[in-house]
Each structure stands twice: as C-alpha cells, then as structure tokens.
Amino acid sequence: MALPSSTTWRRLARRLSPATGRTRGEFATDTALTALAVVVGAATALPGASPQIPAWWWPWDLAFGALAAAAIWWTRRFPVAVAALMILPGTVAITAGVGVLVSVSRVGLLGPIRAAVLLTAVHIVMALPYHAVAPVPGMPWIVWVVVIPLLYSLCLCIGLLGRARQQVIAGLRASAARDRERYEERLSGARRDERERIAREMHDVLAHRISLLSMHAGALEYRATSSSPPDPQELSRAARIIRESAQGAVEDLRELLGLLRSDDELSTGAPQPRLDDLPRLVEEAAAAGQRVQLDSDLRGRAIREATQRTAYRVIQEALTNARKHAPHAAVTVQLRQSRDRLTILATNPLPPGVTRWDLPPAGNGLVGLEERVRIDGGWFSTGVEDGAFLLRAELPVGAR
Template sequence: MRQAVSQPRSPEAELPALTGRARTLDVVLIAIALLYVLANSFGFGEFARLPQWYWGVDIALGVVASVALWWARKHPVLIGVLMIIPGTLSITAGLAVVAAVYRLGASASPRLSIPVVGVHLALALPYHWVVDVPGMDWLTWLIFIPLLYLLTLSVGLLARARQQVIEGLQRAAVADRERYNAQLATLRRDERERIAREMHDVLAHRISLLSVHAGALEFRTKSAADPGHRPMSPEEVHDAAVVIRENAHLAVEELRELLEVLREDESASPLGASRPQPRLEDVRDLIDEARRAGQHVDMTIDEAAVQNARASVQRTAYRIVQEGLTNARKHAPHSPVSVAIRGDDGRLRVEVTNPVALGLTATEIPGAGAGLAGLTERVRIDGGKLRHGLTGGIFALSGELPIGTP
C-alpha cells in the first residue's frame, strides 16, 4: 500500500477514478462546443474566401473536435495532437480546440504540453492570411491567438500544479497516518509486553509465597502423627491458611487484570490501563511480606540514593529485589537473604544474596528463566547492568543503575 501511494498517477490511470461530476462537466463542455459550431454555421457568408463545399468540411471538423473532448481526460496528449488539424483548418472548432489545450495543460506533463501548443500556434496563425476573419485585422489576430492559447495553457498548468499539490498533501497525510498507526501499534505492543513482564514478576512472587506456606502446612500436618515433631496449633494452621487465601486471591486478581489488558480491543489504547508502579519505598512492604512467609531477610537501604533515583530506576530496583526474594524462596527456602541498596558515584547498586545448599553448582541455579531474562532487558533499557551467579556457595543477583538520566 505504501508503494502504491508514493507513486505518481499517470493521466491514463485517472479514468477509473473519474467521478460522475467530472463526466457531467465533460458532457456540458461538449454540448457548449457543439452550440458554438452551430452558431458559427450561420456566418458562412462573412467568410468570402471560403468556397461553398469547404464550409461543410469546416463544420464537420468542428463537430468531430467537439465530440473528441470526451476522451481528452484519458488521453490529453493524443487529443491535443489530433486537435492540431481542426485548430488549423476549422473556425467552428475554435472552442473545442481551446478546451483541448486546457485539458492538455491540466493533465499532461509540461515537457509534452508546451511543444504541442507551440505547434498549434505555428499552424493556426496563418489562417488569417488565407481567410480574412471578420472584425479582426492581421495585427490583432497575431496578438489575440497567441494570448488565447498561452492563457489557456497557463490556466491548465495552474490547475495541474494545484492537483499535484493536493495529491502530494493526500499522500503525505496517508503516509503520516500509516506512520502514526505503526507507532501506535508499537507502543501498544511494548506496553502489553511491559504489563506482561510486570504481571510475571508479581505472579511469580505470589505463587512462591503460596508454595512456601502450602509446603510448610503440608509438612507440619503430615508430621503430626510422628511423636518427634510438634504438631501445628489451630492458630498456626489458621494463619497459614489466611496467608494462602490472601495470596491466592491477589494472584487471581492480578492474573485477571493481565487477561483484560491483553484481550483489550485494538482500537482502544492500553496506555491508560497500567496498574500503579512500585517504587523503592515499597521494598519494605515486600520484605515484610517475605518475613511473614518465613524468610529471614536482612535489609540495608541508602535513603539518600533512594530519594534521588528517578521513577523508572526505582521500579527496576524494586523488581530486582522481588526477583531475588522469589528465587531464594524457590531454590533456597531456608537460607537467610541479604538485601542491600546503595548509592555510589551517581549509580544505584542493588544486591540480593543468599547461601545455597551444599553441593549445588552454578549450572543448577536457574538463570535462563523468563524472570531473569526479562529483568536483564529491563535493566538494559534503564542504562544499567545486571549480574547473577554462584560464587563460593553464595548466589548473588546484583544490578547497577544510573540514578539520573542514563
């Protein structure tokens, strides 16, 4: 579609697009040209040098020239060339020839229309020398005919230039609309992908909490028959069930929100559907929630760096902490976790570390999942770097982000 819009249309390609109004104007113009032929048919006596038999030829040429105007839109150059004959030999074809010159200027390229009109002038001027035109002397004829042809051609060229400007504006509008639609589609896709990443992080966090509490509940209730283990009290069972129910409810609500956004109609922009974004000040709530789930979390936060960090960096730093807590909960559930957020040389450094089970190797630490892959891309967009790996029995997830503009 873009290629078709950018190519200029030839006059021959305009015919299928002709409107009923254009064809009606052509019919009216042909009718006026025929009336001009009829009106001049009664003035034969004024042209004394024309023989009686030639007057019929003159009228016939006038009629043919008038009817030929029907094809002047589709083939302006061809009709303009053919009109040289009646324009040279027939006085009754004058109006039709002038109309053809206008159509030639309006529809054909100037490099074609100007030479054709030049031939018209060169062959039309001697007519007055052969036949005296009543009411017009030779000098007046030499001035009037060039002015008539050149004025008509100029009006046609002006109409052509106007049409080209309109078509150029239309093509530019179509191209701008296509660019806007493409940008809007890209924005929608990027926004949906961002929302999907956000929801993945949140759901992974919720489900990991569910898994921890459900596992603890399963272990403690199963071991109640073993005399060596203390069974869970009703209050502990109740608290665990409340945590499971609340996190299951939140997970379902957040999943429903995700599905609503992703199923949103293409005509509606999803830009307004974004959920409130977390900030670094929300890390404390995240850590408190992890502690309530049974994780042992040690937290160190540089308050000055947190306050100075821009919103996108705070959101990314929050996601680093969330991903680190989630991974620790899934792969090292009984290990203490250390969270450190510090500012240094205009950079915000976020690190989440936890010891792993003895004998666990780096290849057994999940590092290619959607969470870390999406987080790596998120940090890269914010102009930072993300590292994760196992060193000396400690798994570390660390990110370095610019506090200000990257």
Template structure:
C-alpha cells in the same frame, strides 16, 4: 474532476496527474462539462452563420463552399466529443488534431482539449499537442486566409490564444500538484503520528506486562513454597495447615487476578478513559515484600542503610523494589531453605545500592520451581534504562550475589 498521483502508470512522469477513470462525475463536473458543451455549441452556430453569410466583418474567411458544410459537421462532432475528454483526453486530442488544419467551428473544442491534456497528462504529450497547434496555424491561414489581417498577424493571434490556454493549464496543473503533495504529506504525517501512538501503546503494554510478570512470578513462587511445605509436613497441626491453606488460597487468588490483568493489557488498547493503573510499589513497600516472604518460610535478613528514604525518586524506588522481588524469587527457586540477606544503602548524590545474597546451595542450584529464565534479563534491562549497573553471580565466598546500583541525583 478528481485527480490523483498515479505511480502505477509507467508512462506518467513523476508528479503527473491522471483522471480517476472509475470515478463518477460529480455535480460540479456535470456543470462544467455542460457549460463547456453549450459554449462550444454556441460557437459552432455563430461561426457557421457568419461563414454562410460571408460578412466582411468576420475575421476569418469562409473558404471554399464545400468546406462550410464539412466544418459544421466537424464542429458538431467535436462538440459532442467533449463529453469524452475526462476519460480519453489524449484519444480525443488525436481525433481532433486534423481539425486544426481547416476548422473554425471546432476552435473552442481544440482549446478545451489542449487545456485538458496539459493539466492531466505528462508534459511531453501536452507540449507535442501545443507544437502541433502552432505548426498547423500556417497551413490553416493558407486554406482559409483572413480578409482583415495579414497572415503573420493572424498566426500571431492564434499563437496568443494558444499561449493563454497553455499558461492557464500549467498554472492549474502546478496548483493541483501542490494540493496533491500537501494532501499526501498530511496523510503521511497522520500515518506516522498514528504509528508513533501505536508504538507508544505497545511499549506501555509491554512495560505493564513486565511489571505484572514480576509480581506473578513472585506470587507463584510463594504458592509453590507453601504447597511444598504441606506436602512434606502432612502431620502438621491443623492450625498450621489451615494457615498455609489460607496463604495458598490468597496467593492463588492474587495470582489469577494478576494473570487476568496481564492478559487484559496484552489484548486491549490502552485508552485514556480506561481504569487508571493501580499504584506501583516503591522502596517503602520493600518491608511488606520481605514480610510476605517470611510468612512463606523464607529466612530473610534485612540491612537498611538508606539515608532519607522518603527522598528516593519514585522510579528508582520502584526499580529497587523489583530487584529485591526478583532476588527473593530466585532464592526461593534455586536455594530453598537458605538465609537471604537484603542490603539497601545510599544517599542523595551517591546513588542507591541494592544487594541480595544467599549461600550457594550444596550440590548446585535447585530448580524445582519452573520459571521463564528471563527474570534477571528484565531486571538488567530495567537497571540499564535507569542509568545504573547490575552484576550477579557467585562471589569469592561461594555465595550467590545480586548487586545493583541506581543513580540518585540531588534535586536542584
């Protein structure tokens, strides 16, 4: 019989179990119900036969003659009602409650109904039914006294049978509650684990998307710079026009590829069998980044004072690369034509310092290239997560300066 915690029933106490009313009987349920029906039917026939025969060996007296036929009918009806105990246990208990006053043949049914109510209904209802069975034992002995036992002994035997049924029912109830609790904990732990996995996937997709956003912004700024050069130099030599067009085509192709990767990351789940992520840039890729900007016409001066550059941790080198990339992109957006100075310095134990500076443009920053305005916010987040510091703004010399310090610990 399937049972479940039923919080949607306000009349149930916490932890009470309720039969699934809409669930069909399983083969096991049919077997148990059929077996109980046959046992009860057999008891009805045996008890009625002994009552009719008036055997002195029978423990319970038959009582008045008119009661024998009534008891047989009551026992048969109660036995048929056993098929309803799964759906309406309390209703069946109420319907069979008067039988505790006089019926011998319904004894098996009364114990089964008591067991069912104790297992599947709130304890107050089950204990009330237990009390009713105990209280009616004395009137029963008055109506149908035992020829072999004194009244107190007969009542004691009745209480013993009821006590065994109650103990068994409470044991089954506790065991089912434990099983339901363990199943609920397992399902909750599985749901929490799935939630953590989903959160990790979202964080990973967000991280990859931010990485690709930085790359995409850098490529689009190069694309805009070359297109602007062609616009202002329509009389340029064919060789320069062809070279600029080639750079524009390559940058546009790379930007589309990056955009496709960003959209793919945001739309799909990150699977273990998916194509591995392409290698991310490190500090050693900064010269290539500077050369790309120089090819686009940006005047970049680089001062590299990093000792043991090969020993820079991969994560710190990637963060430094992104900082330089964002600084060059901002310079192309807001100060076109200005000389950009990139300074890298640091050593193991001292940290890695990154500085990008350019003269403040006359008349204020130029914003001909559109942007999201979140580039520096992303860089600040990256530096903070790495345990470093970031500062940007106009310095005392009138230059715009972007400085960052990243921790570079000595390997143990």
C-alpha cells in the same frame, strides 16, 4: 477469417464510450464545454459574423466544428490522439476553435509533457496561415501572429497548472497515507510496549505470590506425611498463609486484568509499590519461612517514582528467585544511595554441591528485570562469586 465476437464488440464499445470512468464533476464540466463549443460555433456561423468564409466552405466548416465539439468527450481518455486529430479542424475551420483549445488544454493536463508541448507548437504553426487565406475582418496580421500563439500557450499552461495541482494533491494524499502508517506503527509499538510492561508486572507480582504458595504447600505436605504428628497450630498457620497468598494473587491478577481491559496507562491503576513498601515485602517473605536481611542506607535525597518502583521489583524478584532455587538459604539485600545512583545488591548462598555450571539459565523473570532496569536507564547483572549468587542493579536517582 473469423469475425469478432459480441463480447469483443461490447468491450470495444465500452472502451470508446465517453461516459466510461467519468465522475459527476467531470461529466458536468465536459457537458458545459461541449455546450460552449456549440454556442460559439453557432455564433460564428451566423450570417455576417464571418464574411471572409466563402459559402461553399460553410458545410465543411460546420462539420469540422461539430467534430471538434464532440471530441471533447474523448479528451480525457485519449488526450494525445484527440489533440493530434484536432490539428486539421484547428487549421481550416473557424467554428472548431473551442474544441481545439480544449484538446490542447487536456493534453497538457493528462498527456505526456513533451507530447503536449510538441502538439501545441504544431497547432500554432498550422493555425497561423489561416489569416492569410481567410483574413479575420478588423484584425491586423501582426495581432493575429501574437494572439494565436498566446491563446494556444494559455490553454497549454492551464492544462499544466491543472496537472501540477493534481500532483500536489496526490503528493499530499501520499504524505497523509505515510503519516497515517507511521502513526499506526507508533500506536502499535506503544500498545506492544504497554502489553510487555503489563506482562512484566504480572510476572513480578504473581511469581512472588505463587512462590510463597509453593513453599508453604511443600512444607504443609511434608508435615502432613511425616512420621511425627503434625502440630495443629503450625498447620493452621501454614494454611492461613497459603490462603492469604492465594487471595493476594487473585487480587493482583484481577487488578492487572482490569488494567488490560481499560484504555488507561499502567500508572493510572492502583498505587505502585515504592521503597517504603520494602518492610512489608520482607515481612511476607519472613512469614513464609524465608530468612531475609535488609540493609538499607538511603540518603535524604528524593528518588523518582520510576526508580523506586523498579528497585522494589528488583528486590522482589531476588527474593522470589532465591525461594525457587535456594529455598532454605538466607538472603541479604543491600541498598546504597550515592549522589546520582541507587545500588541494589542481593546475595544468597548456593545450595550445597551446586556450582555456577549447575544453575539453570536465566528465566523470564531475570530477563524481564534486566530489560526493565535498562529501560529505566540503569545497569543490571547476575553471577556467582565465592559460592553465592549475586544480583546487582544500579539505577539513576534523579531524572534520566
């Protein structure tokens, strides 16, 4: 039969070591309890302190007391086993009192509750006959019968209270961890929503600028390669519009990238577009050669800022979409304000020979626009009626 290896012995010694897994506070507590057990046991063994103990029994009593004091160091790791082992010292040795009571308290703190209650009951039953064998001087039997159960029950309750405190602390820590996780989820969601909002702004702004660039670049290319000599003024005008559109796109991109680098919300950046900026938007489109008719019927009631910004983006995307898919078509934009709704209707005829089945699927612009309108509490739809592409949006005028 092979003997255990040195590694096995080291693992066993580390497992049985009283210092393993003990914090500084626990080490200090166990040291104090051990010192208390030694002091109380020594005081009990002083000459004349316990005359009921015969002289021949004192060596055994002191041995059991030393065992109970040393066992305190293992009550944290083996609470049930130590509490069961302390039944005998608690029954026959008066000097083991502190160590036995500590083992009962620790099994209530760290052991299973049923085992703790059962072991405490066994301790009480085994300790009661001691007064009949070696009566404590000056203590009536009835007092002993009452004090011993109360003393053991008190130690058990102290352990159970400590267990409840640990459970409360663990519950608070778990709740704090859950709150932290929920906070991080909300923070992550807020960051994701903010990124999506900035992405929509980037698409709406840059798509408009780049569509102007594309239109004028195409016209300039056509005029430069046509058989007739190009008009220098027309070429200069187209180049100027391309330069201004490119410069505006760069400025818008720089502004949005600056917002991405900052911790402020999007609304804290440059002033956002409003309905008052629609004439400028129409002028830019007209300067690019797009025919736009704006029919606005806005009442005197104030429209909230979010609705104005969304309405501006809806019209901007409608013009951009028309330039991309129907570059020479006239666009009609109607704004109607009722008591609680702002209705936007943008129409442009389809190119000759194009039907609703030939239209490309909705791109990121229309999808993002629909989401923007929906988040703002409105309604959005696109479709083809009587050979024209219709974009319709309804937004709340006041607070949602």
